[in-house]
Amino acid sequence: MPSFIGVICGLKSEAAVVSASVDQSKIRIGVSGANAARAEEIAKELCEQGASAIISVGVSGGLDPALKPGDLIIGETVIADDGSVYASDRYLMAAIQSAHPGESRGPEKSGRMDPGPAAKRPNQKQRAFARGRRDVRSGYRFASLFGADEIIDSTTIKSALYHNHGCLAVDMESHGAARAAARAGAPFLAIRAIADPADRALPKAALNAVASDGSTRVLQTLVAALRDPKQFPELMKLGADSAAATKTLRRDLGPLFEILFKNLDV
Template sequence: MDDFVAIICGLKSEGAVVRSALSDAGLNEKRFRIGVSGARAAEARTIAERYASDGARVLLSVGVSGGLDPSLMPGDLIVTSDVVRNGGDRIAVHAGFQNKLTVADFQMQEGGEEAWRAGPILGSDVIVQSADEKARLFAETGALAVDMESHAVAEIAAARGLSFFAIRSVADPSDRALPAAAMDAVAPDGSTRVIRTLMKAASSPAQFPALVQLGRDSGAALKRLRTALPSLLAVAGAASME
């Protein structure tokens, strides 16, 4: 089917949230395709390129992110078409349906949800682990948060003239470093290597509190995505048919 919405996530858990949101919104799932990159920028590019060649009209980057702006807390939501690369240069993409997104934000606030943040998001080919590195990147780029897919997807959207936006909720905030045991926690298929991560942490038990906190933060981020996505995916679906 042509004129569909392509959604690129880094993790299987994010893809599952997207599928649940599509069902909640009563949207035709045939008009949406979901790809999981395994938190690898190169794979995100490959998936986005394939979907663009198959006839996608809209490309979305959806999932959790690491906070760079100190004011952002776990579960805070960012919706943006403004993506920067490491170094600060912006990717010029077609934002398209910004007015409809503004209406959706207003309606969600009327329903009791917090407003999302609109501002730049940083795409990185590598994991940003330390609080010091997050602070440096925030100072250099002004980006609100960082993920490993948005720049890759935005680059394909820009090259193909497709509409793009990122929907990212914050997991780890700017002042919280990722524990070393979590650095290899994502498998190439986007699943979480729970046993491997726990075995790594067992050799350094001091990491366990940070791992537990990361799990809570990620849960808050996925929960926020779950509540926000039905409205946002409806906007993207309508835009793909215009």
């Protein structure tokens, strides 16, 4: 059976970007509806089908005040709500860093791939390391992500996650996908583009915008905003942020996945 990479997205719109940017014959995409439990279930199914690796792809909320919409994060680790830490595959990380040499260099590839099982809660040294290293030539940030089970809708919570855990960005499916990959012994990696920055709270009208199937409840969101028209400027900013993140994914996913295909023999 031909090998493939399993891709987990939270939204149908993210999956559409992946499909348009990456060789579809070499991937299988699952959409979790921004739900970690569903992401874990889909990733488990893809591993059982023989996935060579599990890759979490999509947009994220920024936690580091230095990040702006459209910046790209390659997740070195994912810290879950319960404190578990899941490491990305070190050889896939090294392959990306070798293809885009800069300040941050990874270990040379040798031996089998290490999926990086869940670890204990991050200590002070880990939190400091999690703040991220920038690959100068590519512009990517290699850093930790926070996996949230609930929507992070306030700047106060974003700030707390950044200072307490050292994570640069947050999403709602990477930790579920990482957990399934670790249990299956499959390589894992997260590729996330920043949408809403650290200093921007999500408007209330957008909090229920994602349906369980990963589609966007556009009409419901607009109706909610009509009840409080002051939210429209914030919704417009969120739309612009998301567009910047999507543009980055369209630009970078193709080259990144070519590196993954080569190193996973897909």
